[in-house]
Amino acid sequence: MTCAACANRVERALNKLDGVTASVNYATERAIVTGIGPDLAVRATTAVDRAGYDATVRDPESTDELAEQLTIKRVTALRRRLVVAVLLAIPLMDATIVLAAVPSLRFPGWEVLSLLVALPVVTWAAYPFHRATIRNLRHRAVSMDTLVSLGIAVSFGWAAVSVLLPGASTSSGSHWPGLSSIPLDTGALYLDVAAGMTVFQLAGRYFETRSRRRAADVFGALSRLATPTARVLRDGAEVDVPTGEVVKGEVVIVKAGEIVPVDGTVLEGSAAVDTSVVTGEPLPRSVQSGDSVIGGTISTDGRLVLTATAVGAHTQLAQMAAVAEQAQERKARIQHTVDRVIVWFVPAVIALAVAVTLGWVLSGAAVQQAVGTGIAVLVIACPCALGLATPTALMVGIGRGATLGILIKGQDALEASGIIDTIVLDKTGTLTTGELVVDDIEPDLLQYVVSIEHNSEHPIARAIERRAEADGVEPLPVTNFEVHPGLGATGTVDGHRVVVGNAALLESEGITQRRAGGDAGTTEDGAAGAAATEGGGVVDRSSAASVVYVAVDGRPAGTFTLADRLRPTAAVAIETLQGQKLRTILLTGDSEPVARSVAASPGIDDVRAGVLPADKAAVIERLRADGHRVAMVGDGINDAAALATADLGLAVVTGTDIALKSADIILVREDLRVIPDAIALARRTRQTIHRNLIWAFGYNLAAVPIAAAGLLNPLIAAAAMSLSSLFVTYNSLRLRDFGTDPDAD
Numbered sequence: 001m002t003c004a005a006c007a008n009r010v011e012r013a014l015n016k017l018d019g020v021t022a023s024v025n026y027a028t029e030r031a032i033v034t035g036i037g038p039d040l041a042v043r044a045t046t047a048v049d050r051a052g053y054d055a056t057v058r059d060p061e062s063t064d065e066l067a068e069q070l071t072i073k074r075v076t077a078l079r080r081r082l083v084v085a086v087l088l089a090i091p092l093m094d095a096t097i098v099l100a101a102v103p104s105l106r107f108p109g110w111e112v113l114s115l116l117v118a119l120p121v122v123t124w125a126a127y128p129f130h131r132a133t134i135r136n137l138r139h140r141a142v143s144m145d146t147l148v149s150l151g152i153a154v155s156f157g158w159a160a161v162s163v164l165l166p167g168a169s170t171s172s173g174s175h176w177p178g179l180s181s182i183p184l185d186t187g188a189l190y191l192d193v194a195a196g197m198t199v200f201q202l203a204g205r206y207f208e209t210r211s212r213r214r215a216a217d218v219f220g221a222l223s224r225l226a227t228p229t230a231r232v233l234r235d236g237a238e239v240d241v242p243t244g245e246v247v248k249g250e251v252v253i254v255k256a257g258e259i260v261p262v263d264g265t266v267l268e269g270s271a272a273v274d275t276s277v278v279t280g281e282p283l284p285r286s287v288q289s290g291d292s293v294i295g296g297t298i299s300t301d302g303r304l305v306l307t308a309t310a311v312g313a314h315t316q317l318a319q320m321a322a323v324a325e326q327a328q329e330r331k332a333r334i335q336h337t338v339d340r341v342i343v344w345f346v347p348a349v350i351a352l353a354v355a356v357t358l359g360w361v362l363s364g365a366a367v368q369q370a371v372g373t374g375i376a377v378l379v380i381a382c383p384c385a386l387g388l389a390t391p392t393a394l395m396v397g398i399g400r401g402a403t404l405g406i407l408i409k410g411q412d413a414l415e416a417s418g419i420i421d422t423i424v425l426d427k428t429g430t431l432t433t434g435e436l437v438v439d440d441i442e443p444d445l446l447q448y449v450v451s452i453e454h455n456s457e458h459p460i461a462r463a464i465e466r467r468a469e470a471d472g473v474e475p476l477p478v479t480n481f482e483v484h485p486g487l488g489a490t491g492t493v494d495g496h497r498v499v500v501g502n503a504a505l506l507e508s509e510g511i512t513q514r515r516a517g518g519d520a521g522t523t524e525d526g527a528a529g530a531a532a533t534e535g536g537g538v539v540d541r542s543s544a545a546s547v548v549y550v551a552v553d554g555r556p557a558g559t560f561t562l563a564d565r566l567r568p569t570a571a572v573a574i575e576t577l578q579g580q581k582l583r584t585i586l587l588t589g590d591s592e593p594v595a596r597s598v599a600a601s602p603g604i605d606d607v608r609a610g611v612l613p614a615d616k617a618a619v620i621e622r623l624r625a626d627g628h629r630v631a632m633v634g635d636g637i638n639d640a641a642a643l644a645t646a647d648l649g650l651a652v653v654t655g656t657d658i659a660l661k662s663a664d665i666i667l668v669r670e671d672l673r674v675i676p677d678a679i680a681l682a683r684r685t686r687q688t689i690h691r692n693l694i695w696a697f698g699y700n701l702a703a704v705p706i707a708a709a710g711l712l713n714p715l716i717a718a719a720a721m722s723l724s725s726l727f728v729t730y731n732s733l734r735l736r737d738f739g740t741d742p743d744a745d
Contacts, residue, residue, distance in 0.1 A: 246262050414685055
């Protein structure tokens with residue numbers, strides 16, 4: 001495909017098939033075809049062939065490499081034709097002007113010689129435009145190439161007429177200043193327009209193809225992070241195998257400096273893992289036994305032995321790449337409008353060029369002048385920039401986001417990002433770590449507590465075990481263990497009866513103790529709630545943390561607290577969101593005191609506490625009913641409905657699969673600053689698309705009347721048309737710098 005009109009033609013051909021829905025993307029040169037039947041692929045490729053194009057069913061492992069090779073081949077061929085065109089056109093244009101303007105320098109047959117020099121330029125060098133035009137005409141269609149080919153052919157044809165039939169063209173001189181200012185009454189050949197137009201159009205096509213390849217490089221960055229081979233332990237020996245052959249559960253070895261081939265859990269070793277290429281995290285993350293690692297990251301300084309937990313298309317890297325690609329294939333509403341415009345725009349331009357030429361002739365202008373004006377209209381009106389405006393910006397924006405740990409799932413997210421004024425944040429697992437931490441407990445007391453909780457599966461038990469492991473405290477054997485749902489647990493440790501739980505459990509055991517401010521509310525996952533400072537310290541134990549009581553042999557032995565800590569970058573993230581003119585709201589199932597304590601440190605504007613999971617979507621609906629445009633950030637299954645209800649849903653990648661499917665943007669980085677970054681990137685991508693479209697539409701609307709009035713030289717028209725497409729592509733490529741410029745928004 002050479003332009004957006006080609007993509008529209010292929011799309012129409014596919015959608016004419018019974019039971020088939022297709023979307024063709026000009027920028028990525030791919031079609032997404034949905035339908036029923038085992039012969040769908042054959043039917044689809046046959047339809048594309050009949051439309052005059054070639055198609056191959058995509059296999060990511062082989063087709064992408066083939067596409068890359070074809071792109072390189074296309075760029076090389078365009079460069080070769082461009083070099084030849086420049087080497088012939090520049091002396092041709094100079095000589096033609098000089099010889100036409102200075103009769104004394106002419107020699108017999110100079111016109112024919114000029115014509116022969118121009119012939120390879122307008123035939124071989126311009127062949128891509130002519131080939132596409134002929135192919136389209138066979139299928140009774142036109143495209144941007146039709147306009148270019150016609151302009152070159154008419155210019156050269158008029159020059160040939162001037163040479164072969166000297167009396168066919170008469171005029172007192174050129175009506176354009178500067179270029180093409182050959183005295184026409186001396187037998188001007190008009191070859192400068194034909195050759196110059198070919199050079200400009202080839203240059204534009206060459207640089208556009210190179211720029212689109214660079215945009216695709218940004219877009220495909222995730223896919224290229226995967227390493228082709230993995231070192232697997234089989235039959236006691238380390239064996240290098242293709243990464244695609246690694247089986248879930250196999251042991252994989254990664255040496256220092258190597259790329260992690262699959263998602264896995266560390267069995268042995270420790271290392272600083274560079275995750276920046278996948279999640280955008282700037283600093284390496286230390287991992288050791290029991291920690292998880294993501295395929296595509298790099299072990300910088302240590303040897304790791306992993307158990308493969310996800311392989312092939314199930315790895316986080318592969319899923320991220322798939323989401324990014326699917327997003328690129330989705331079209332914006334504005335793009336559908338552009339596609340409809342392009343369908344009739346090209347034939348309308350041809351009709352307009354013919355009408356302008358006839359109008360100038362009928363008004364008494366010289367035929368040479370009328371033809372030149374028609375050529376200028378033909379060329380300047382090419383809507384190439386319109387076809388590139390949206391897909392190139394979307395390709396680069398989504399690709400850049402993927403490298404920063406931000407997956408934009410489509411145009412809906414971009415459009416919503418520009419209208420939101422309120423952002424609602426879930427607490428547990430989003431604003432906080434979602435992992436309980438034990439604070440202030442005596443070692444002797446911890447010995448009793450971990451012995452009891454070692455037998456429990458409650459989140460509090462896991463927090464106590466983590467604290468005991470960190471302090472080097474081992475659990476003792478327990479007898480008579482008994483769980484008291486909603487209250488705690490009891491058992492006998494080293495001959496002592498131990499009670500661990502809330503005040504109600506102690507009272508039921510007949511143990512009296514003065515309560516230190518009462519029990520805190522519970523969080524959404526059933527664990528004790530907490531509020532924390534940015535650094536992770538407990539703010540107020542009586543309201544922000546759960547108090548756990550311990551009794552030994554019927555007497556109070558002490559208390560300790562559990563807290564769910566705020567993420568370290570929460571305050572910075574909230575401040576940045578508020579700097580983006582967004583109202584921030586904390587939404588949680590926790591009690592009002594716990595929620596307000598959590599919201600106080602980062603400075604959240606509003607708190608909605610005690611909200612049941614099923615009611616979260618209703619809160620979003622009420623905000624929207626009040627006239628707000630709402631973004632929702634969450635991670636759990638109980639956030640899925642709220643994410644889908646909001647104008648813009650953002651889900652952290654640690655969340656459940658259903659939550660991710662409900663979101664418009666997926667956040668991979670654990671750093672909470674990814675939230676304002678995601679909104680800023682979505683807004684900037686949206687702004688880039690709008691600027692591209694404004695330029696493309698404005699360019700055509702302004703240039704066509706100027707050309708029709710005879711005020712635009714065809715050479716300048718050819719250059720301007722090429723530069724318009726390059727401007728749109730360059731403007732989109734500026735998104736590659738997002739995140740590196742502190743002033744970017």
